Amino acid sequence: MTQSDVRGEGTRRGAGRSARDGTAGAPRGGGHRGGGRARRRAPRRHRVLRWSASTVAVLILVVAGAGYLYYEHLNGNIEKGARTAGDSKAAPSEPNAAGQTPMNILLIGSDSRASDENVKLGGGKNERGNAPLADVQMLIHLSADRKSAAMVSIPRDTRVDIPACKDPDSGKTYPATNDIINVTLGRGGAGCTLATWENLTGVYIDHWMTIDFAGVVRMADAVGGVEVCVNQNVWDRSTAAVHGGSGLKMTKGTHKVQGEQALQWLRTRHAWGSDPMRARAQHMYLNSMLRTLQQQNAFTDAPRLMDLAEAATKSLTVSEEIGTVKKLYDLGKQLKTVPADRITMATMPTDQDPQNANHLVPAGADAEKMWAMLRDDVSFDKKGSPAKKPAAGTGTAEAGSAPAPGDSPAADGDIDVLVRNGTRSTALGPVSGRAATVAGALNAKGFTQAAKDTSPAVSQETTAVRYPSDDLAGDARRVADALGIPASSVRKSADVSGITLVVGSDWRSGTSFPKERTPAAGDLPENSDSLNGSETGKCMDVYKPYQW
Known part of the structure; x- marks a missing residue:
């Protein structure tokens, strides 16, 4: 093998190393050192990138955690x-x-x-x-x-x-x-x-x-x-x-x-x-x-x-x-x-x-x-x-709504109704005999089971018909209709054992519930300041x- 062949072979081997190491044209010795540094540098860059990504992730978690802790701190104040x-x-x-x-x-x-x-x-x-x-x-x-x-x-x-x-x-x-x-x-x-x-x-x-x-x-x-x-x-x-x-x-x-x-x-x-x-x-x-x-x-x-x-x-x-x-x-x-x-x-x-x-x-x-x-x-x-x-029956009974339209009432004479006097108010005092008067009006309309409550007058601002269970919803609605009481005043209540009409301080006279005037926007009393x-x-x- 001639000297030129050796040089050529050496050059080819060097070129091969240079191509792999990224140091084309460098002397063999320099190519070797450069290649060594290159192989060590690449993993370091990857480590830097990995470290940076980890740092960002930790910072995100810290910020999110701080936000959560601050939110919990505020909740703890309440x-x-x-x-x-x-x-x-x-x-x-x-x-x-x-x-x-x-x-x-x-x-x-x-x-x-x-x-x-x-x-x-x-x-x-x-x-x-x-x-x-x-x-x-x-x-x-x-x-x-x-x-x-x-x-x-x-x-x-x-x-x-x-x-x-x-x-x-x-x-x-x-x-x-x-x-x-x-x-x-x-x-x-x-x-x-x-x-x-x-x-x-x-x-x-x-x-x-x-x-x-x-x-x-x-x-x-x-x-x-x-x-x-x-x-x-x-x-x-x-x-x-x-x-x-x-x-x-x-x-x-x-x-x-x-x-x-x-x-x-x-x-x-x-x-x-x-x-x-x-x-x-x-x-x-x-x-x-x-x-x-x-x-x-x-x-x-x-x-x-x-x-x-x-x-x-x-x-x-x-x-x-x-x-x-x-x-x-x-x-x-x-x-x-x-x-x-x-x-x-x-x-x-x-x-x-x-x-x-x-x-x-x-x-x-x-x-x-x-x-x-x-x-x-x-x-x-x-x-x-x-x-x-709201229209009658638009809500749910548990939420205090009027009974559903499909509820069928019993015959008027079979509906038990207890009438209470709720007209006592701080400003005006009770209207004597209101329970008896309204119970009498119901009797005259065919509700022969209606009776007055003999206990002392209570204080209730608004008239209401209350019933304890869904099977009495239609009966309660029928009582309200007979007296002109609005559907929104008929409500299910756990506080009564039967249909109970409380005559409120908004109905202090007469035997038909007073027709409600629809309030106008801005129609405040003059003395409301x-x-x-x-x-x-x-x-x-x-x-x-x-x-x-």
């Missing part, structure tokens, strides 16, 4: 309780033609001094062990189509019938009584306040929320302040004539309040002159707060939303059905969709209590008119549509002794 603790007869709202139902939420402001923070903010260190009072009570009504909302206050010193309630924590049972409405919180918690509202109004309330002094301060700080206005310099303080006061002190004009000053604004009563005027000041505050939140885009601004979520979950105690962050967030979003000019705030019309000049009572027909609008989901502003009554959410520039007048 205190919850049973929806009702009292004897309530209100039935769930009927759906509209589109299958939508309104939502009612009771907001309760507690004066509890159960913590050092609340004692510091509210004073009254000697009251620390006292039962809390529900000094602020406001029903938030979201219409079935979520296009309008109403917020209705009952002044804390309003005397009402309070049902029997059981404290869910202690198990203590409180008998039914007649007292001012703010004592309900100490007679079974928020569930007792809810039951009292339901019996007074006939409005089914889906949820409740309570907030204490410290919670108000946290929420006001989280929002960043709320604008309020007074027409004169105000200082709510003790005077020679009246002890106490919130401590609110500000000059005439518009101010942004937050923290403790916001709490002072909401608690002020003497400087406004009355409890209903305090409700007006609270409405102005909430009105301004809602506008502030909408301007801040709180539901789309993540940092703002986190601040509010932290404050809200630490500040609110809620009924157990809405006891998660997601459910509270969904509620907030539903309220946010309502335009400001479709939100109306009002106070239940009241009269002076004939038993105590310092107390109030519901103002009869005017108060009932407001509750009827809520029950029928009629908007408080003039932009809404007239009430649309209503405020539209789009109204700005409203200022409180200061009672002269508290001007400076």
Whole structure:
């Protein structure tokens, strides 16, 4: 073999190695070293890629885990309780033609001094062990189509019938009584306040929320302040004539309040002159707060939303059905969709209590008119549509609906009916003999088994026919038809053993149920002190002794 053959063979071998190693044209020795480095470098790149992918995966898991832990942290902040603790007869709202139902939420402001923070903010260190009072009570009504909302206050010193309630924590049972409405919180918690509202109004309330002094301060700080206005310099303080006061002190004009000053604004009563005027000041505050939140885009601004979520979950105690962050967030979003000019705030019309000049009572027909609008989901502003009554039998019996059209009633003379007098009300008192009168009317119409209940009159705002089981649904419907009682007032109930007609305070005379007038949108009583959410520039007048 010649030298040239050796060189050629060597070159071919080198070329072969260079092709495999990616070092074409390199000297054999250099090609060998380069090839070695190349073989070591490739696995390192793969290791880097694998390490990077693993890091990203870990980071994703960490971020997701942190989000989950934060979500669970917020859920852990929320205190919850049973929806009702009292004897309530209100039935769930009927759906509209589109299958939508309104939502009612009771907001309760507690004066509890159960913590050092609340004692510091509210004073009254000697009251620390006292039962809390529900000094602020406001029903938030979201219409079935979520296009309008109403917020209705009952002044804390309003005397009402309070049902029997059981404290869910202690198990203590409180008998039914007649007292001012703010004592309900100490007679079974928020569930007792809810039951009292339901019996007074006939409005089914889906949820409740309570907030204490410290919670108000946290929420006001989280929002960043709320604008309020007074027409004169105000200082709510003790005077020679009246002890106490919130401590609110500000000059005439518009101010942004937050923290403790916001709490002072909401608690002020003497400087406004009355409890209903305090409700007006609270409405102005909430009105301004809602506008502030909408301007801040709180539901789309993540940092703002986190601040509010932290404050809200630490500040609110809620009924157990809405006891998660997601459910509270969904509620907030539903309220946010309502335009400001479709939100109306009002106070239940009241009269002076004939038993105590310092107390109030519901103002009869005017108060009932407001509750009827809520029950029928009629908007408080003039932009809404007239009430649309559900057809008979459109719901389910368990949900408190009218009986189905196919139910066949027995012969009128074979239907047993017990008639109760439910006309006793805080403002007017019972109508004597109503059960006997209506039972007699049924007898005259052929319902010979109808009889009056001889027990004392009870308090029920709205007339209702109740039946215990599905086989009596048709009979109950027949009784209602005979007297002109609407189908929506016929309901299945576990509280009765047979067909029971309770003649409510909405039917105080006559033997035929009064024809219902369909409420008109915006047709609020003049003495409801209503405020539209789009109204700005409203200022409180200061009672002269508290001007400076």
